[in-house]
Amino acid sequence: MAEGGTISSQRRKALFVLLTPITLLLGAFFLIPLGIMVVYSFLEPGLYGGVVWSFYPYNYGRIFGWPLGGGEEFEPLYIQIILNSLYYAALTVIVTLVVCYPVAFWVSRMGPMAKNIVLFAITLPFFANLLVRIYAWLLLLRPTGAVNTALMSLGLIDQPLNMIFTEFAVIVGLVYVLTPFMFLPIYASVERLDWSLVQASQDLGATPFQTFRRVILPLTAPGIAGGCVIVFIPALGNFIVPSFLGGSKVQMTGNVIERQFLQARNWPFGSTLAMIVMASVLLLVLAYTLWMRRAANNERLAGAGHV
Amino acid sequence: MRQVSEQEVLRVDGARKTFRTPESGVVTPLDGITLSIRNNEFLTLLGPSGCGKTTLLKTIAGFEELDEGEIFLEGRAMSAVPAHRRPFNTVFQNYALFPHMTVAGNVGYGLQVAGVKRGEETARVTDVLRLVGLSGLERRKPAQLSGGQQQRVALARALINRPRVLLLDESLSALDRKLRQSMQIELKNLQNTVGITFIFVTHDQEEALTMSDRIAVMDKGRILQLGTPAEIYDTPKNRFVAGFIGTSNIFSGTLAKDGGTSRVEIESGPAIAVTADGFAAGDKVDVMLRPEHFALASGRNGAGGSLEAVIENIVFVGTDLHLHGRLANGLPVVALERHARGAGALSLAPGQTVTLHYQATAPHLMKSQAV
Numbered sequence: 230m231a232e233g234g235t236i237s238s239q240r241r242k243a244l245f246v247l248l249t250p251i252t253l254l255l256g257a258f259f260l261i262p263l264g265i266m267v268v269y270s271f272l273e274p275g276l277y278g279g280v281v282w283s284f285y286p287y288n289y290g291r292i293f294g295w296p297l298g299g300g301e302e303f304e305p306l307y308i309q310i311i312l313n314s315l316y317y318a319a320l321t322v323i324v325t326l327v328v329c330y331p332v333a334f335w336v337s338r339m340g341p342m343a344k345n346i347v348l349f350a351i352t353l354p355f356f357a358n359l360l361v362r363i364y365a366w367l368l369l370l371r372p373t374g375a376v377n378t379a380l381m382s383l384g385l386i387d388q389p390l391n392m393i394f395t396e397f398a399v400i401v402g403l404v405y406v407l408t409p410f411m412f413l414p415i416y417a418s419v420e421r422l423d424w425s426l427v428q429a430s431q432d433l434g435a436t437p438f439q440t441f442r443r444v445i446l447p448l449t450a451p452g453i454a455g456g457c458v459i460v461f462i463p464a465l466g467n468f469i470v471p472s473f474l475g476g477s478k479v480q481m482t483g484n485v486i487e488r489q490f491l492q493a494r495n496w497p498f499g500s501t502l503a504m505i506v507m508a509s510v511l512l513l514v515l516a517y518t519l520w521m522r523r524a525a526n527n528e529r530l531a532g533a534g535h536v
Numbered sequence: 537m538r539q540v541s542e543q544e545v546l547r548v549d550g551a552r553k554t555f556r557t558p559e560s561g562v563v564t565p566l567d568g569i570t571l572s573i574r575n576n577e578f579l580t581l582l583g584p585s586g587c588g589k590t591t592l593l594k595t596i597a598g599f600e601e602l603d604e605g606e607i608f609l610e611g612r613a614m615s616a617v618p619a620h621r622r623p624f625n626t627v628f629q630n631y632a633l634f635p636h637m638t639v640a641g642n643v644g645y646g647l648q649v650a651g652v653k654r655g656e657e658t659a660r661v662t663d664v665l666r667l668v669g670l671s672g673l674e675r676r677k678p679a680q681l682s683g684g685q686q687q688r689v690a691l692a693r694a695l696i697n698r699p700r701v702l703l704l705d706e707s708l709s710a711l712d713r714k715l716r717q718s719m720q721i722e723l724k725n726l727q728n729t730v731g732i733t734f735i736f737v738t739h740d741q742e743e744a745l746t747m748s749d750r751i752a753v754m755d756k757g758r759i760l761q762l763g764t765p766a767e768i769y770d771t772p773k774n775r776f777v778a779g780f781i782g783t784s785n786i787f788s789g790t791l792a793k794d795g796g797t798s799r800v801e802i803e804s805g806p807a808i809a810v811t812a813d814g815f816a817a818g819d820k821v822d823v824m825l826r827p828e829h830f831a832l833a834s835g836r837n838g839a840g841g842s843l844e845a846v847i848e849n850i851v852f853v854g855t856d857l858h859l860h861g862r863l864a865n866g867l868p869v870v871a872l873e874r875h876a877r878g879a880g881a882l883s884l885a886p887g888q889t890v891t892l893h894y895q896a897t898a899p900h901l902m903k904s905q906a907v
């Protein structure tokens with residue numbers, strides 16, 4: 230057994246060597262900054278930027294109304310902005326999902342050549358700078374932009390539509406930026422879907438709707454869930470899209486955080502807002518995980534559910 | 537015991553279908569098929585891969601449309617009926633079990649989508665699982681089952697709707713040999729119990745012979761011969777059928793008649809004595825001799841003939857010895873001898889010349905096909 234010991238110790242050594250770089254990388258560039266943020270969110274902002282090293286929970290009080298002190302006041306605006314951000318992120322998820330799900334089926338049925346072209350086209354935006362692409366939307370949506378000009382020359386509208394610097398523009402921008410992130414996981418799960426299962430369902434007498442609800446949807450659900458999570462998280466924290474396309478009217482937490490760090494130079498409060506965004510994402514992911522586990526348990530205990 | 541009646545349950549009438557391949561070729565998996573399937577029979581569609589048997593099954597199930605022709609269920613045309621409304625159920629080649637459902641969920645699926653009450657569903661699932669010998673596995677997921685168990689779940693799932701016709705698409709081919717053989721017997725017994733018409737697709741001639749009431753041998757989108765296993769085995773219509781079913785020695789030659797006796801003269805080879813009803817002297821024919829028609833000893837009475845062959849190989853398969861040899865003109869020949877131990881044991885060796893005797897009734901004549 231001495232030999233077995235050698236092999237396993239060799240394997241352990243190899244594992245150590247392989248895992249060290251990623252551990253150092255994540256430690257240095259992810260965990261340490263995160264730790265700094267957690268700590269800063271409980272510190273007092275210095276008068277001219279920087280922090281005062283004393284325990285100061287009132288940053289949270291400014292958002293939630295408790296605990297208050299140290300001259301901080303409850304500002305309901307921030308909860309409103311957080312709720313707005315959640316709403317925009319949820320809307321972005323719904324729109325990208327509705328767009329991507331049918332398209333994924335369509336693409337998965339294409340010939341290999343057409344499929345490659347479509348997949349290339351979907352990843353194409355990544356080759357151009359994000360700011361440039363967002364700026365293009367500014368040109369499209371502004372009163373004298375391409376969309377308004379086209380609609381007016383067609384005689385569909387008399388006045389240019391007010392699109393830029395609205396919720397609509399922000400949603401359009403978020404959907405545009407995040408669509409590939411929804412498409413790819415959904416496409417992967419649709420591509421893997423075994424069509425003989427769909428035939429089996431039809432064969433057993435299920436109507437097309439029953440087949441969709443009971444076979445296609447549950448089997449592609451992991452892709453849908455993955456896409457939703459991957460879209461929701463960056464949508465919630467996004468600040469480039471709302472700052473370009475939302476102007477000063479549409480605020481998302483990302484913008485507020487950015488301003489706290491770069492303009493107000495209130496790092497503790499910025500950290501606090503970031504903590505709350507992260508906490509809401511974690512809560513949602515936790516809820517989703519629990520829901521998935523419960524669904525799996527139900528399935529196991531009760532056989533399949535009824536229509 | 538199940539009764540196969542002469543009454544027709546399903547009729548395929550002039551079915552034709554062509555596909556365009558990606559290489560812009562054209563395949564014709566169904567080239568004018570007409571077939572009448574009787575109530576409660578076990579019909580096998582047998583043929584090499586690409587012969588159209590699976591396509592035929594899929595058009596019956598409703599997954600493929602016919603270009604021409606029609607399928608009738610008890611006189612009712614099926615082409616306008618979508619797959620989910622046809623009273624047929626399929627056991628798929630890879631079983632196609634729903635991976636996200638339990639065994640009970642899979643088996644009960646057909647009842648659930650039909651809106652059967654929960655209580656009745658549970659009772660019927662229990663019954664059909666007992667029928668296929670899977671009681672107690674209701675809560676397992678397909679991934680937790682062996683290949684044989686998955687096969688039974690697929691079978692139970694297809695049977696629970698009490699289909700008019702059960703379609704089985706190469707359903708045993710994924711199992712190992714031993715399991716496959718026991719499933720063949722079980723499937724046959726099951727059919728006797730449930731009394732449902734089975735249409736079974738396979739490329740395995742042994743499977744076809746074991747289970748079928750009738751076999752339809754297919755090639756290139758056509759049915760070459762339809763008959764009982766014995767008819768197909770003993771009196772194949774042509775060289776292809778003879779070659780596909782069982783092992784056979786097939787020689788091409790010209791029929792010669794000489795008074796009361798007939799013989800087939802093989803080119804630069806021996807003549808084979810035959811009984812040649814329905815053929816005229818000078819006809820180009822193929823003559824088939826099954827390996828078991830040959831005997832090394834000429835002890836039997838009656839007219840017959842013999843062939844001289846040099847043994848090249850002896851293959852021992854347990855009950856029998858397969859002797860692979862060549863005639864003087866180089867044509868291969870296979871003969872079969874019963875394996876015997878002790879005093880009766882044959883002392884044969886490669887290189888030895890043997891005389892293979894056959895009776896005059898043994899050779900089967902077939903019209904020669906242009907190759």
